[in-house]
Every structure is written in C-alpha cells, then in structure tokens.
Amino acid sequence: MEHEKIGITEVAQHAGVSVATVSRVLNRKAGVSQKTRQLVERAMEEVGYERGAASGGIVGVITPGLSIPIFGVMAERIGLALAPHGLRAVVCPALPGGVQERDFLKSLLDLGASGIVFCSASNTLENFDPEVLQLLEHRPVPYVCINGRFEDSSSVAFSTDDAYAAELSVRHLHGLGHRRIAMAAGPVGNRPTDRRVAGYRAAMTALGLGEDEQLVVHQTYSVEGGQFAAEQLLAQGVTGVIAASDQMALGAIRAIRRQGLSVPEDISVIGYDDGPLMEFTDPPLTTVRQPVDRLAAEVARALVGLLSGHQVPVGELMFQPEVVVRGTTAPYHPRRPPA
Amino acid sequence: MEHEKIGITEVAQHAGVSVATVSRVLNRKAGVSQKTRQLVERAMEEVGYERGAASGGIVGVITPGLSIPIFGVMAERIGLALAPHGLRAVVCPALPGGVQERDFLKSLLDLGASGIVFCSASNTLENFDPEVLQLLEHRPVPYVCINGRFEDSSSVAFSTDDAYAAELSVRHLHGLGHRRIAMAAGPVGNRPTDRRVAGYRAAMTALGLGEDEQLVVHQTYSVEGGQFAAEQLLAQGVTGVIAASDQMALGAIRAIRRQGLSVPEDISVIGYDDGPLMEFTDPPLTTVRQPVDRLAAEVARALVGLLSGHQVPVGELMFQPEVVVRGTTAPYHPRRPPA
DNA sequence: CTACACGACGAAAAATTTTCGAAAACTGTT
DNA sequence: AACAGTTTTCGAAAATTTTTCGTCGTGTAG
Numbered sequence: 221m222e223h224e225k226i227g228i229t230e231v232a233q234h235a236g237v238s239v240a241t242v243s244r245v246l247n248r249k250a251g252v253s254q255k256t257r258q259l260v261e262r263a264m265e266e267v268g269y270e271r272g273a274a275s276g277g278i279v280g281v282i283t284p285g286l287s288i289p290i291f292g293v294m295a296e297r298i299g300l301a302l303a304p305h306g307l308r309a310v311v312c313p314a315l316p317g318g319v320q321e322r323d324f325l326k327s328l329l330d331l332g333a334s335g336i337v338f339c340s341a342s343n344t345l346e347n348f349d350p351e352v353l354q355l356l357e358h359r360p361v362p363y364v365c366i367n368g369r370f371e372d373s374s375s376v377a378f379s380t381d382d383a384y385a386a387e388l389s390v391r392h393l394h395g396l397g398h399r400r401i402a403m404a405a406g407p408v409g410n411r412p413t414d415r416r417v418a419g420y421r422a423a424m425t426a427l428g429l430g431e432d433e434q435l436v437v438h439q440t441y442s443v444e445g446g447q448f449a450a451e452q453l454l455a456q457g458v459t460g461v462i463a464a465s466d467q468m469a470l471g472a473i474r475a476i477r478r479q480g481l482s483v484p485e486d487i488s489v490i491g492y493d494d495g496p497l498m499e500f501t502d503p504p505l506t507t508v509r510q511p512v513d514r515l516a517a518e519v520a521r522a523l524v525g526l527l528s529g530h531q532v533p534v535g536e537l538m539f540q541p542e543v544v545v546r547g548t549t550a551p552y553h554p555r556r557p558p559a
Numbered sequence: 560m561e562h563e564k565i566g567i568t569e570v571a572q573h574a575g576v577s578v579a580t581v582s583r584v585l586n587r588k589a590g591v592s593q594k595t596r597q598l599v600e601r602a603m604e605e606v607g608y609e610r611g612a613a614s615g616g617i618v619g620v621i622t623p624g625l626s627i628p629i630f631g632v633m634a635e636r637i638g639l640a641l642a643p644h645g646l647r648a649v650v651c652p653a654l655p656g657g658v659q660e661r662d663f664l665k666s667l668l669d670l671g672a673s674g675i676v677f678c679s680a681s682n683t684l685e686n687f688d689p690e691v692l693q694l695l696e697h698r699p700v701p702y703v704c705i706n707g708r709f710e711d712s713s714s715v716a717f718s719t720d721d722a723y724a725a726e727l728s729v730r731h732l733h734g735l736g737h738r739r740i741a742m743a744a745g746p747v748g749n750r751p752t753d754r755r756v757a758g759y760r761a762a763m764t765a766l767g768l769g770e771d772e773q774l775v776v777h778q779t780y781s782v783e784g785g786q787f788a789a790e791q792l793l794a795q796g797v798t799g800v801i802a803a804s805d806q807m808a809l810g811a812i813r814a815i816r817r818q819g820l821s822v823p824e825d826i827s828v829i830g831y832d833d834g835p836l837m838e839f840t841d842p843p844l845t846t847v848r849q850p851v852d853r854l855a856a857e858v859a860r861a862l863v864g865l866l867s868g869h870q871v872p873v874g875e876l877m878f879q880p881e882v883v884v885r886g887t888t889a890p891y892h893p894r895r896p897p898a
Numbered sequence: 899c900t901a902c903a904c905g906a907c908g909a910a911a912a913a914t915t916t917t918c919g920a921a922a923a924c925t926g927t928t
Numbered sequence: 929a930a931c932a933g934t935t936t937t938c939g940a941a942a943a944t945t946t947t948t949c950g951t952c953g954t955g956t957a958g
Contacts, residue, residue: 238939286631296625303657311650318642470839500809502841577908
C-alpha cells in the first residue's frame, strides 16, 4: 500500500513552494503569479492530487435570466452535455434588480466551481462590469463564453453567426419581394445586436436596398420592445421586419395588428432564436434558429477539454444559424391603403 | 477592541461540546443528534459566529428541467425575491439522463448551501428517491417545497390548489355548455396530477356529468404527450379537453386539427400553467394560471424565515389559481359530422 | 443477561487556511 | 543608472478546521 495520502503538503514539496501557495492556488485566491500557479498545477497533476472532488465538480452557467425560454433551453442542454463527465451544471440567472453577475461569479469562485459558462451574459456587452474580468484574471478558472467573448482576454467562445443570421433574414425577405426591410434590433452596446445590425446593413447594401439609418430601431429584447420598435418602423412604410428575438417578433406582430394590418399578408416578420413553442404562435413564427444543440455540445466539449488541462484554441467559433420558414413571412404585395 | 475572533473553538466552548461536533454541524455532516445540533446552533447565535459568509448564502432551486418555461419563470422569481436578502439562487435542473436530483442535493449540501427549494421536483412524486429524504434527514438544511411536500416529513410547502384548478376548468367548460369533458392528465404517481384528477372527478360528479374512467388519459407533460392523449380522447367524442400543462394543450390542439376539427369551434381546450407567450398561440390559449408570483414570494419569505431561525408552520399552503379565458374555449355546439 | 451493532461524541492528529512580514518586482524620478 | 515609493508574490508559522479513531451509551436480538 503505497498510498501515502497525497495532500497539499506533498504537492508543495514536489512543486518546491510552500503549502500556503498551494492552498492559494487550490482556492483560486488572488496573489499568486501566473508562473507559480502553473508550476503548482503541474505539480498537482504529477503527484496526482485530486482537487474539487469534494465539490463534485460543479459548473456555473451564468445567463441573463430564465424567463426567456431560449436561455433555459441552452442551460439545460449544457447541463445535459456536461453530466456524463461528472459535472453538475448549476444555472445562475443574473438579473437587473436581482443578483449581479459578479456576485454569482464570486460565489462560484468561493464555492470552488470547476468551470464557468457565460451564456449571453456580460461577455456579450460592450460595457461589461470590469470587475468580472478582473475576477477572472485574478482568480483564474476555466471558462467558456457563448455569443461573444471578453475582449482583451484570451477567452474561448462559441457563438451564433449573427451577421450571417441577419443576412439570411434580409435575403429571405428580399427573395419574397420585400424592399423596405427594417430591423427591430436589441439594445445598443450588445455585441450580437451590433453584429446583426452590421450584417443587416451589409446585406441591404449588397442587394441595393439603400442604407436608411432610420430602418434600425434599438429596443429591449422583450415583447414590449418589439412592439414599440415596430410602431416606429410602420410609420416608415416598411413591409418586412427583422426582429432581434422571438419575443420582439411577437411584439411586432401585435403592433402591426393594432394598426389594422395583418401578418404576413401586409407585413412580414421574422424572429430570432427559435425558442420552444414558436411553431404554435399565430401565425407560426418564421425565425432564425440558433443552433442551440451544437453550441451546447461544443461548449461542453471545450470546457471538459479545459478542465483536463488541454489547450483549447482561443478565439470565437461561429455557428451557422438557419431560417425556419413558417407563417409570418409571405411574398410582398402592395399594401392596401388603410381603410 | 474586544474582537477576540470568534471561531469554532469559542462556539464549542460555549456550547459545551467539542470543536469536532461544531465542525460537523457547520458542514451538515451526518452523525450529530438533533439535540446537539440545536444546542450548537443556539450557541453559534449567542456567540455571534458568522457561518456561510464565505459561501455568500446560496440557495439551490431544484427544478425538473428548464425547457418548460414556467419552471424558468418560477426559478427566476424566487431568485429575485431572495436577492434582497443577500441570498443567491442557483438553479439546478434535474433531468432524466442528466444530473440526478440527489446528486444536486449532495453537491448543494457539500457546498454549504443555506437553503433548498424543491420546485416541482421529487417532492411532487409518489415514488421519490428515498435517498433525497434520507439526505435531508441526516444533514438537515432549511428547505421549502413547491407543489407538494415530502410525506412523512415536517416540510413546508406552497402549492397551487390543483384540485380547485381542475374544478375551475370543468366549471368553465360546463358553463359553456360542454358535457363530455375529458382530461389529458400528467403521469401517474405525480401528486399535482393526482389532485387534479380527483378535483376533476369530483367536479364532474357534482355537475352530474358522470364518472367515465376513460375520460382521463395519463401522459407526459409534453406537447407530444398532449397530442397522444387527445387522440385517445377524440375517439370518445369529447368536446372539451382539460390539459395538464400548456404544452399538452398545444399538443392536443395539434391532434384535434389533424383530425380536421378546429379549436375552439369543434373542441374546446384549456391548458394549465399560463407560461409566458401563451397569449400568442393560435388561438390564444385559455388556461389556468398558476400564481407564480405569489408562490415565489411566499417561498422566499418562508425560506428567509427558516434561515433566521423562525419557526415556520409546517404543512402545505394552497394558492388559488385562476382561469385566464382566451381563445381556445367556446360555447358547445354539436359537432358537424366528419365530411 | 450477553453480545453485538450503531449512532453520537470527544481528544488528538492531520490538513488546510490565514496572517504577517520580508523579499522581489515594478514605477516613475532624479 | 541609482533610488525611493509601491505593489506583488510567497514562505514560515500560527490559527483554524476537518478527519480519524476510539470510547461510551443504548437498543436489540439471541
């Protein structure tokens, strides 16, 4: 029985550092240089120290809430993909007015989480909480981003190709004969939104449909946001609306109907996400599907790779979305004048 | 400066036990009698020992997945209600094929979670994993249940009054002139389902609509489950279907349409939950709304109470649901014979 | 009435975390 | 370069917590 109990002490000895330092590395405490940390981590592997066995390997999935179904689905899939590896995904819904993202991150770090997934969290924001990144730098933990990576950092990200999604939407509507195509975009400073706006603009230009600044209205991703945006856009005589989320699309449809027009006869609407139940809306929503399954699978694979010490290429991998044509888009025909 | 550093040692001394015991209580380890535990807990308060400050006070919310929107909403609301108290709700989606509920519970316990919320988890099942209850008994942690309590245990629960919900549904359809009213119920052995079936039967009997066993079909809560159940029921000439979830209701509508009938003209359908977006379905779904907000608020209040040592009355509090009449129910009129 | 199995504890050992202070590494200046 | 003023990084030792191991009642079946 050579099992001489490998503890923090043995690791320290092997790494040629003090137990204090190993303890700090173990708990992801600040105050350890990159070099030393790696030294200790290598030593831990070499001596065969089992870390985190106590915490059972939990992974925090940070999302912007859960009332938008697509995030719930995404989190669930990630959890499912991680489970076979013995990892337990806990979902942390960061909401304005609720728990802040940085607080969740702190808790997860203190809890000894094995990894983090930023699912459309602050990693998608231009003005993200600097403390989040700081925490990540001071107390390194393997993490993966979805839909945008932290700038200035060597993070791994998997995203839906938003520019392409917008292009697909424009093309779809253009193919149906629409020419005044508008975008009910998400909030400014949101990376996916920015990319979609860029993709939209590029596609419009490429198709010779002009570059009317007014045709992009920024709003929140909610039903109400979509409704408001659509109201603005209808005043400009658009016949096709590209919404930044399924919720916004439904809001847009509501706004259109309130004006006595119908979807898709008078105005075509295309959503984004393809959350559950979108085939049951009235009419069934034409939308751009985020490849949730593939995204979740890749995120899980990358995280598992990171955890087993593999080097995962940093950068942002783009996943191709696809248009799911249902009933809210139809060939353009001249609008009848309002009665 | 009298801050003599109050540690586990001081607590042990004050409680008249060993530090080992205090440590065990602190980590919710098994092997401490109820009496001793309380003794230690009282001592901790008296000396002012601050526990869990490290973990920041996290609360695990265990749900059966997140792809059913209502659970996401419920979890989100609970998190929102808990946040002002400095508690961070992490959502644990337990799924068949994924992480088991008991594993989440174990992790949560090891992590030093301050409390647990069983949101329509195994607490709603007749044959729940005995290990869960065992864990809860051996390593006590404050917890609250939603939609059913653990039997044989002194748990606190807040539930939607399912029997009443079924009664409301029957009454609504009866009031519209329907007489052959069926139920597309959830899986057997599921407490909410059992209650709804009982409520349905009672209401049917009270209204003199007979007690046809065949009129209740058990299925999963999914769209497909609803579709399948509706197919069975349509063969029996029912004109009103009470579904056990919004998803099932949508599945039922699909089945009805596949038979060339329409909703609500030929058949009325009423759902359950009133998840987000149900007003956008085709037709907008008439459904029974679970009082999610009030439920979440009470759960939070109870948990905070338990955490601050208050005695919260055990038992199950029933919250009244309400019918949200939209477009899938209409007055009965004789079905036209199939073409 | 004896064994025997068990759960609950304490004492002491082992392990881990935190504290405190001293090098070492930067930084912007003469 | 040389130099103060800082900030980081880390080790030794102290403090604290966790675990191990063995004892003591208790209940129970033989």
